[in-house]
Amino acid sequence: MERKIVKEIKDRIEKANAISLISHERPDGDAIGSLIAMGLGIERIGKKVKLLSPDDVPEVYRFLKGTEKIEKLNQLWNERADICIFIDTANPSRLGNDINLKSLGKFIINIDHHIDNKRYGDINFVDPTASSTGELIYEILSQWENLITPEIADALYTAIVTDSGRFSYESTSYKTHLIAADLLSKGANKTIINKRIYEIKPFNVLKLIGEMLSRAQLAFGGKVIWSFITLESFEKHGVNLLDSEGFLQFLRMAEGIKLAILFREIERGKIRVSLRSTDKETKVREIATQFGGGGHEMAAGCTIEANLESAKELLFKSIEEKYGWKA
Numbered sequence: 001m002e003r004k005i006v007k008e009i010k011d012r013i014e015k016a017n018a019i020s021l022i023s024h025e026r027p028d029g030d031a032i033g034s035l036i037a038m039g040l041g042i043e044r045i046g047k048k049v050k051l052l053s054p055d056d057v058p059e060v061y062r063f064l065k066g067t068e069k070i071e072k073l074n075q076l077w078n079e080r081a082d083i084c085i086f087i088d089t090a091n092p093s094r095l096g097n098d099i100n101l102k103s104l105g106k107f108i109i110n111i112d113h114h115i116d117n118k119r120y121g122d123i124n125f126v127d128p129t130a131s132s133t134g135e136l137i138y139e140i141l142s143q144w145e146n147l148i149t150p151e152i153a154d155a156l157y158t159a160i161v162t163d164s165g166r167f168s169y170e171s172t173s174y175k176t177h178l179i180a181a182d183l184l185s186k187g188a189n190k191t192i193i194n195k196r197i198y199e200i201k202p203f204n205v206l207k208l209i210g211e212m213l214s215r216a217q218l219a220f221g222g223k224v225i226w227s228f229i230t231l232e233s234f235e236k237h238g239v240n241l242l243d244s245e246g247f248l249q250f251l252r253m254a255e256g257i258k259l260a261i262l263f264r265e266i267e268r269g270k271i272r273v274s275l276r277s278t279d280k281e282t283k284v285r286e287i288a289t290q291f292g293g294g295g296h297e298m299a300a301g302c303t304i305e306a307n308l309e310s311a312k313e314l315l316f317k318s319i320e321e322k323y324g325w326k327a
């Protein structure tokens with residue numbers, strides 16, 4: 001069944017000439033895949049499109065056609081499109097820059113699947129039951145006949161496979177699988193996508209993952225696994241912060257834990273904290289929110305301005321208070 005809001009978005013797109021698309025800082029597979037799928041799709045219906053990102057595309061997603069069209073969004077950006085579409089972005093502050101929403105587009109469309117989305121758009125297509133924003137972009141693009149090319153199918157499949165944890169997280173539904181099946185029928189190359197994203201890592205990246213794992217510790221009687229990556233480690237191994245997005249999945253494998261935490265030093269005195277829960281009862285979004293971040297119930301993140309040791313202490317204190325676990 002077609003949703004009314006999806007039709008409304010189609011009508012708006014058809015009436016516009018210039019359209020900008022934007023996703024969040026430190027983009028993940030859902031951000032990149034959804035951004036280029038929507039961009040390539042809208043381009044195919046004859047619109048002028050700009051694809052914008054506050055950060056570079058992580059190396060691992062550069063095999064996708066369309067990533068070369070992504071331009072850097074910064075404070076100097078001064079092109080006001082007819083419509084600006086925000087993708088996978090719960091809060092405009094996640095652009096990481098002091099950018100005025102209305103300077104980007106006369107009309108704002110917000111497409112996202114985060115439960116804490118701030119509904120800042122003129123149209124807000126927010127569905128927290130979707131595994132990924134990619135699912136929602138699929139729904140929009142499917143309204144035009146034969147619009148989804150193999151390149152677009154690759155981008156959407158990437159968005160879905162990464163944000164659903166390879167079809168494993170709680171948010172994966174029968175609908176997720178139906179969409180993925182349709183994308184395969186439209187030419188998505190699952191073998192290449194899985195290989196590039198999950199099976200091949202540059203040697204230096206593997207060494208850094210090894211270092212992170214060897215530093216890992218258990219806390220709260222084995223309920224929590226945590227580790228950290230310092231600026232020096234990133235530098236020593238020649239790995240960019242943007243290329244360490246998926247590392248937490250390795251910590252999360254530890255048997256018996258309920259929560260995996262990775263602390264990454266992004267600048268001196270600025271720590272990026274990523275949280276993953278392994279069970280529905282252990283909700284992490286509220287913890288991230290306490291520190292000005294957010295996300296999903298089982299996957300969330302925040303940035304704490306402190307050194308590694310203090311950031312860890314602050315976070316552990318909040319875990320103790322929220323879950324009543326003893327360190």
Ligand code: 5GP
Nearest residue numbers: 090274275293294295296299300301302303
């Ligand atoms: P990650 O740990 O991979 O950076 O983020 C996990 C999830 O939390 C993602 O869905 C991401 O969008 C969300 N998230 C991460 N950091 C922030 C943040 O600072 N603010 C908000 N609102 N969400 C975040």
Ligand code: MN
Nearest residue numbers: 030088133163
């Ligand atoms: Mn997402």
